[in-house]
Amino acid sequence: MANSLxxxxxxxxxxxxxxxxxxxDKVTINVKPGEFVALIGPSGSGKTTLLALLAGLLRPSNxxxxxxxxxxxxxxxxxxTKFRSEKIGFIFQSSNLVPYLSAxxxxxxxxxxxxxxxxxxxxxxMELLDQLGLKDRMANLPSQMSGGQQQRVAxxxxxxxxxxxxxxxEPTASxxxxxxxxxxxTLGTLIHAQKRAGIMVTHDLRMTRWVDKVIRMTDGKxxxxxxxKGEIEAFSxxxxx
Amino acid sequence: xxTDTIQTGVxxxxxKSRRYRTQLGLPVPIHLALxxxxxxxxxxxxxxxxxxxITLLVLFIAGLTEGLGQGNREYIENLNAQLVxxxxxxDLSIPTSRMSQxxxxxxxxxxxxxxxxxxxxxxxSIPLPGGKxxxxxxxxxxxxxxxxxxxxxxxxxxxxxxxxxxVIDAGVASRTGLKVGDMLTVRSTLGSKEQLYDLRIVGIAxxxxxxxxxxxxxxxxxxxxxxxxxxxxxxxxxxxxxxFNVAAVRxxxxxxxxxxxxxxxxxVKEIVAVNLQTAYENTPGYSAQQSTLGLMRVFTLLIGLxxxxxxxxxQTMQKVAQIxxxxxxxTSSASVAVSSIMQILTINSFGVLLGAIMTxxxxxxxxxxVPIRFVGSAVISSVASLLVIGPLGGLASIQVLLKAEPLRxxxxxx
Ligand SMILES: Nc1ncnc2c1ncn2[C@@H]1O[C@H](COP(=O)(O)OP(=O)(O)OP(=O)(O)O)[C@@H](O)[C@H]1O
Ligand SMILES: [Mg+2]
Numbered sequence: 001m002a003n004s005l006x007x008x009x010x011x012x013x014x015x016x017x018x019x020x021x022x023x024x025d026k027v028t029i030n031v032k033p034g035e036f037v038a039l040i041g042p043s044g045s046g047k048t049t050l051l052a053l054l055a056g057l058l059r060p061s062n063x064x065x066x067x068x069x070x071x072x073x074x075x076x077x078x079x080x081t082k083f084r085s086e087k088i089g090f091i092f093q094s095s096n097l098v099p100y101l102s103a104x105x106x107x108x109x110x111x112x113x114x115x116x117x118x119x120x121x122x123x124x125x126m127e128l129l130d131q132l133g134l135k136d137r138m139a140n141l142p143s144q145m146s147g148g149q150q151q152r153v154a155x156x157x158x159x160x161x162x163x164x165x166x167x168x169x170e171p172t173a174s175x176x177x178x179x180x181x182x183x184x185x186t187l188g189t190l191i192h193a194q195k196r197a198g199i200m201v202t203h204d205l206r207m208t209r210w211v212d213k214v215i216r217m218t219d220g221k222x223x224x225x226x227x228x229k230g231e232i233e234a235f236s237x238x239x240x241x
Numbered sequence: 242x243x244t245d246t247i248q249t250g251v252x253x254x255x256x257k258s259r260r261y262r263t264q265l266g267l268p269v270p271i272h273l274a275l276x277x278x279x280x281x282x283x284x285x286x287x288x289x290x291x292x293x294x295i296t297l298l299v300l301f302i303a304g305l306t307e308g309l310g311q312g313n314r315e316y317i318e319n320l321n322a323q324l325v326x327x328x329x330x331x332d333l334s335i336p337t338s339r340m341s342q343x344x345x346x347x348x349x350x351x352x353x354x355x356x357x358x359x360x361x362x363x364x365x366s367i368p369l370p371g372g373k374x375x376x377x378x379x380x381x382x383x384x385x386x387x388x389x390x391x392x393x394x395x396x397x398x399x400x401x402x403x404x405x406x407x408v409i410d411a412g413v414a415s416r417t418g419l420k421v422g423d424m425l426t427v428r429s430t431l432g433s434k435e436q437l438y439d440l441r442i443v444g445i446a447x448x449x450x451x452x453x454x455x456x457x458x459x460x461x462x463x464x465x466x467x468x469x470x471x472x473x474x475x476x477x478x479x480x481x482x483x484x485f486n487v488a489a490v491r492x493x494x495x496x497x498x499x500x501x502x503x504x505x506x507x508x509v510k511e512i513v514a515v516n517l518q519t520a521y522e523n524t525p526g527y528s529a530q531q532s533t534l535g536l537m538r539v540f541t542l543l544i545g546l547x548x549x550x551x552x553x554x555x556q557t558m559q560k561v562a563q564i565x566x567x568x569x570x571x572t573s574s575a576s577v578a579v580s581s582i583m584q585i586l587t588i589n590s591f592g593v594l595l596g597a598i599m600t601x602x603x604x605x606x607x608x609x610x611v612p613i614r615f616v617g618s619a620v621i622s623s624v625a626s627l628l629v630i631g632p633l634g635g636l637a638s639i640q641v642l643l644k645a646e647p648l649r650x651x652x653x654x655x
Contacts, residue, residue, distance in 0.1 A: 048651050057569060057648050078573070085571020092569075092650050095562060098273075100280035112269055113571050118262040141280065157570075169651055 002069065003030040004164045004197030005054065010063035012049055012220075023049040025220035026063070031165070031197040031213075036188050038208045039201045041217035047201040050217070051169050054199065055088055056080045068164035085113040089158030089196070091168035091187070096154040097142040103129060103153045104138040110161045128156040132186060148179035155187050159194060166191060168200040172207060185210050209236040269572065270580035278584060285584075288552050289592035295545040296596020296627050297603070299538060300615065303623040304604065306534040308612035310619075312453035313530075314521030316381070319449060322358070322388035322489035323498045325520040326505065329513045333523035335362055339484040340512070347509045348488055353501040355493045358387030359461060361485035362451065363468035365427045367417060368437075375428065376416055379456040381449075382464025388489035391458060396421035396444030403462040407440040411448045412455030415609065421445060425457070432472035440467075452524070453612060461485065490514065538619070542626050550634025553585055557638035564642060565649030574643050581642055582635065589631025593624065 012024040024046045031037050039047050052058035054065060056072045065072045067087055075083060089110075090096075097106045107125040111117040129138055132152040142150050151171055158166050168187065172180035184200070188210035191198035200211070208214050214232055216224040226232055266272055278285050317325065326348060331338035340359070348357045361382035366375040383389040385399040391408060399408055407425055409417075419425055425440045440459065449456045459467060492501055502514040515523075522528055557564075564577055604615060614620075648654050 048653060052648060052651050052653055055569070055651075057651065058653070081568075081571055081573050084569070088571075090566075090570050090650070092566065093652065096566060098567065099563065100277040105276065108265075109269075109272075110570065112264075112266065112272065115264060117265050119265065120262075122265055 002032075003066075004033045004035075004068055005029075005031040005199070006066045007054070008064045008066075010050070010053055010060050010065060012046075012053055012058065013061045022046075022220045024053060024060075027217075027220075027222055028063075029215060029222065029225075031199060033164070033197055034192055034195040035213060036191045036198040036211045037200070037213045037215060038211040039199055039215050039217065040203070040205065040208070041223070045217040046220040047217055048169055049220075051167050051199065051201055054165070055090070055167055056084055085110070086161065087164045089161070089163040089166040091151065091154045091158045091166070091171040093170045094147070094150075094174040097150055097157075099142050102139050102141055103134060103145065103149075103156075106142070106153055107156045107160050110157050114161055116161065125156070125160050128160055129153070131190070132156055146179075147174050148183060151175065151179075151183045152186065155183070155190065159190055159196065162194070162196075164197060166196045166198045168198070170201050170203060172202065172204065177206075180204065180207065205238060206236055208232055270576045271583065273567075273572075273576075274580040274583040274587070277580075278587065284556075285588050288549070289588050289595060291548060291552065292545070292589055292592025292627075292631060293596035293599060295541065295548065296593050296624075297600050299541050299545070299623045299627060300597065300600040300620060301613065302534055302538045302541060303619040304600075304613040304615045306531060306538065306619045307617040308614040309453065309534070310527070310531055311614055311617070312450040312612045313524050313527045316379070316391075316449040316451040316456060317517055317521040317524075319391070319447070320388065320489050320517060321390070321392070322356075322491040322517075323495050324490040324492070324502055324505070324514045324516060326357075326488040326490055326509075326512050326514045329511050333513070333515065333520070334525055335486050336525070338486050340486065340488060341484055344509065344512060345488055348490060348505065348512075351501065351505055351508060353492055353494065353497050353504070354490055356388050356491045358384045358389035358489045358491075359485040360389040360487050360489055361461060361464050361468075363464065364452075364454065365429045365457075365467065365469065367413070367457075368426060368428055369417065376413065377454050378413055378427075379451040379454045380427070380429075380464060380468055381451065381456050381458050382461040382468075382485065383458055384461055388491040391446035391449050391456075393444035393446055396442070398444055399458065399460050400443070402460050404460065405438070405440050405463060406443045406459070407463075408444040408446050408458040409442055410446045410450070410456045410458075412450060412609075413457055414445050416455070427457070427467060429467055430469040432470075438467045487520075535619075538623060542623075542630055545627065546630040546634045548634075549589065549631050550637050553581075553635045553638040554641065557581070557641045561641065561645045562649055564645040565647050568645065568647035569650035577642050577645075578639050581639060582632065585632055585635035585638075589635075590628060592631070593627045596627075597624065 007027055007029050009026045009028055010024060011026055014021045014023060027050060041047055053060050059073060101109060104125060107129060108117050111121045132155060134152055137145055137149055172183055175183060184207045214226040214235060215222055226235060327333055328338040328340055345357050345359050348354060363380045364377060365380045366377045368375045385402060390398060393408055399406060419442055421442055421444060423442050425442050427438050429436045492498060498516055505514040567577060604613060607613060646654050
């Protein structure tokens with residue numbers, strides 16, 4: 001199957017006081033539809049920077065990024081903004097949601113941005129929220145929901161427009177372990193079911209239990225890629241360390 | 242567990258293969274703008290209230306400018322004449338200006354002049370029943386049938402040159418409650434003595450204030466009898482050709498005013514002719530008062546600009562992260578900006594409307610003696626500038642919006 005996401009020697013460097021920092025250094029990865037990838041590594045290893053590059057929010061210094069077969073950095077800014085709203089789903093650490101929109105409106109916004117909020121679109125948004133256990137929370141504002149519920153709304157928003165790629169930067173950072181497990185498991189299940197390419201940055205190795213591939217970064221480089229089920233299992237129990 | 246409820250179903254009809262039917266709801270910018278206002282009613286109402294209070298203040302100042310201005314110029318502005326002629330040494334001050342009948346006769350000879358009326362000003366008071374403070378009025382002496390006389394809306398105009406009759410203006414009529422046919426008693430002074438005169442009201446004219454006082458009109462000879470005067474004038478018998486203050490000149494062709502005033506100034510000695518606007522603008526104190534109030538209004542508008550601008554700017558700064566998220570998920574900068582502009586327009590217009598309603602409510606409760614008028618250019622231009630300053634103040638925050646980086650959503654920002 002064709003890759004939903006491919007990078008070729010992607011590099012992001014910063015010049016700082018005469019010093020060059022390689023935040024992301026010649027990273028080549030690919031993710032297939034229905035594949036859920038965890039991006040791990042120590043603080044400062046370039047995980048968030050890589051995610052921003054993949055999202056088209058940050059221009060790489062070198063290399064190329066293709067999403068759904070489209071080279072991301074050959075588009076105009078306007079095209080890229082539109083492309084982002086069509087092809088990419090986002091889940092951020094926290095304060096993900098628009099505070100003055102209800103759960104359903106937050107999810108629908110993604111469809112609205114794409115001119116796709118019609119009756120079937122709304123039904124689909126409601127069904128997704130229902131699948132995420134938020135049937136009774138659709139009219140709630142983010143401030144009226146728990147952190148876990150908010151992140152589940154964010155998951156619905158990241159999936160509702162049927163993007164090629166779902167990017168999540170530490171989506172469980174503000175949750176307790178039990179909630180975090182639930183959220184990641186739910187995310188994994190939906191990514192597999194709906195055949196999206198999912199990339200999740202996490203600090204918490206236990207969260208890798210539900211992923212298909214673990215990419216470990218150090219100093220901006222890909223240090224290790226773990227793909228075998230057994231290894232990932234062992235890794236998530238911390239026996240690797 | 243949540244996950245138990247998850248079905249692994251994929252959406253039956255997939256994106257690209259499907260035609261999208263009627264979109265639900267409003268376009269993105271309007272949707273965002275309205276939802277935000279609706280879900281933060283309290284905060285936005287507060288901003289609107291501030292706008293409303295500024296509107297109230299600005300409108301009151303404008304109303305006062307208009308009311309005081311009108312009180313000073315009403316009579317002159319509504320003269321059925323095009324030129325006002327002063328004694329040239331009087332510096333266009335009516336109370337200082339003195340003129341004789343001879344001048345009037347000379348003015349009548351000038352080409353293009355249709356009629357000339359002598360006008361004399363003084364002040365008397367009208368005692369009111371029930372222990373109320375007497376009503377101070379302008380006593381204006383005019384020549385019946387000549388310019389200077391007001392139009393009459395009820396009853397008739399002055400007819401006789403020396404009868405004890407009067408035309409009162411609407412202000413006097415409403416404050417005294419007197420009607421056509423009633424007797425009006427005016428209190429004047431003769432030397433150090435108080436003197437009362439009875440005048441029959443023959444007509445009522447539209448409001449014709451001069452020097453912030455409502456007016457009563459009497460024939461010139463009656464005026465000379467009634468006006469307060471020092472004893473000396475009578476005793477010594479000086480000043481035989483009793484002077485009046487100014488002459489009102491009506492032209493055959495009103496558009497000739499500039500040309501005819503030039504001829505008058507050249508031909509007739511020791512006088513100066515000006516148009517009505519120049520005349521009331523030179524009423525003592527008028528320009529100073531109008532420009533002071535005008536300045537106050539400009540400053541209040543500036544304060545409004547800063548307050549509204551500051552409000553929206555602070556609010557926008559607090560939203561930078563949230564706007565980063567909106568942009569990251571694919572909302573265009575234009576949408577975000579349009580949404581914000583619409584909000585500012587709505588909140589500001591609502592505030593101005595609220596302020597206007599408050600103003601008119603308060604004004605309705607004011608006694609009629611308070612010189613506030615909510616008509617005229619000062620009020621219209623104030624409302625117009627109030628409608629503009631909000632969005633203008635908001636411009637500063639649009640720049641913050643446009644600059645808000647989607648990278649912030651990821652905790653990165655360049
Ligand atoms: N705008 C910038 N200018 C200079 N250096 C930057 C900039 N942005 C990021 N960096 C550097 O790039 C490196 C990678 O940062 P990044 O935020 O991607 O790390 P991370 O792996 O997400 O870390 P964490 O786990 O703490 O979130 C860091 O050394 C950081 O200091
Ligand atoms: Mg990070």
